[in-house]
Amino acid sequence: MAKVEKNYKLSNGLNIPNIGFGTWQIDHGSLAVDSVKEAIKAGYKHIDTASIYGNEESVGTAINESEIKRKDIFITTKVWNSDRGYDNTMRAFAKSFQMLNVDYIDLYLIHWPSAKGPQEEWAKTNSSTWSALEELYKDGIIKSIGVSNFMPHHLEPLIDNAEVIPMVNQIEYHPGFMQKDTVDFCKKNNILIEAWSPLGQGEVLNNPTLLSIAKKYNKSVAQVCIRWCLQNGTLPLPKSVTPYRIRENLSVYDFEISDEDMKTINSLPYIGGSGLHPDKVKF
Numbered sequence: 031m032a033k034v035e036k037n038y039k040l041s042n043g044l045n046i047p048n049i050g051f052g053t054w055q056i057d058h059g060s061l062a063v064d065s066v067k068e069a070i071k072a073g074y075k076h077i078d079t080a081s082i083y084g085n086e087e088s089v090g091t092a093i094n095e096s097e098i099k100r101k102d103i104f105i106t107t108k109v110w111n112s113d114r115g116y117d118n119t120m121r122a123f124a125k126s127f128q129m130l131n132v133d134y135i136d137l138y139l140i141h142w143p144s145a146k147g148p149q150e151e152w153a154k155t156n157s158s159t160w161s162a163l164e165e166l167y168k169d170g171i172i173k174s175i176g177v178s179n180f181m182p183h184h185l186e187p188l189i190d191n192a193e194v195i196p197m198v199n200q201i202e203y204h205p206g207f208m209q210k211d212t213v214d215f216c217k218k219n220n221i222l223i224e225a226w227s228p229l230g231q232g233e234v235l236n237n238p239t240l241l242s243i244a245k246k247y248n249k250s251v252a253q254v255c256i257r258w259c260l261q262n263g264t265l266p267l268p269k270s271v272t273p274y275r276i277r278e279n280l281s282v283y284d285f286e287i288s289d290e291d292m293k294t295i296n297s298l299p300y301i302g303g304s305g306l307h308p309d310k311v312k313f
């Protein structure tokens with residue numbers, strides 16, 4: 031069996047645990063605190079949140095109340111769309127930092143590209159947001175920086191004007207929705223792809239092809255989706271508030287999907303997902 035390491039290395043040399051616990055749609059308060067604590071207990075070493083999720087404070091509480099040492103947990107958060115631009119981003123970061131109540135952030139992302147109106151305007155907005163991330167990165171308070179939901183036409187102008195190339199692009203990625211152009215562009219530029227909604231928000235779990243592949247390995251479809259992300263070199267961020275699923279989603283290092291089954295999954299047509307397109311979203 032090909033060994034899948036438990037970390038990827040970012041372009042700046044930083045190790046990043048290759049499965050992250052996704053917290054999108056987990057309400058702040060006891061549900062978020064308990065779910066993150068459960069994830070840490072299960073062995074997750076990487077928690078993904080965002081200011082718009084409204085649960086940063088709960089994520090911070092769970093981390094600070096857990097046994098885990100700060101250096102053993104990787105924390106990602108993101109700047110929201112209403113905080114774009116250098117000054118707003120600096121203020122937004124200060125707030126996230128305070129909410130999370132930790133002494134540094136491992137990864138900070140631009141949540142969605144600015145993409146409305148003339149390109150010269152939105153590209154400028156993305157670059158000024160990015161310059162705030164670059165400064166925070168140089169200060170050392172953030173250990174790595176990246177983007178989310180960027181397609182090649184958003185990344186190109188950003189990179190042209192950047193001092194630091196993004197280390198990560200977090201995109202929707204699951205069977206039937208592989209965003210090949212974006213993934214290829216990022217691979218060429220040494221940008222790690224993180225997969226949000228690796229289970230298609232649960233919508234891919236009843237697909238007959240995936241069900242028959244999962245049966246063959248005596249695994250669940252969720253586990254197949256997560257392992258499939260790893261074997262494609264992407265970093266899955268499964269979300270669950272259900273303790274046995276939280277544990278199940280991390281138990282993917284003891285089997286390997288064959289090349290033939292990888293090909294079958296890679297060629298599945300669209301079978302559900304968020305339907306959100308960076309150039310069309312209304313937020």
Ligand code: A2P
Pocket residue numbers: 052226227228229230231232235250252253267268269270271272275276278279
């Ligand atoms: P729940 O949180 O109630 O456990 P995604 O990560 O693609 O956004 O998918 C999240 C959705 O998939 C949630 O509805 C979550 O439900 C569900 N889910 C997460 N893990 C599993 C699993 N192992 N089996 C079935 N459903 C799961």
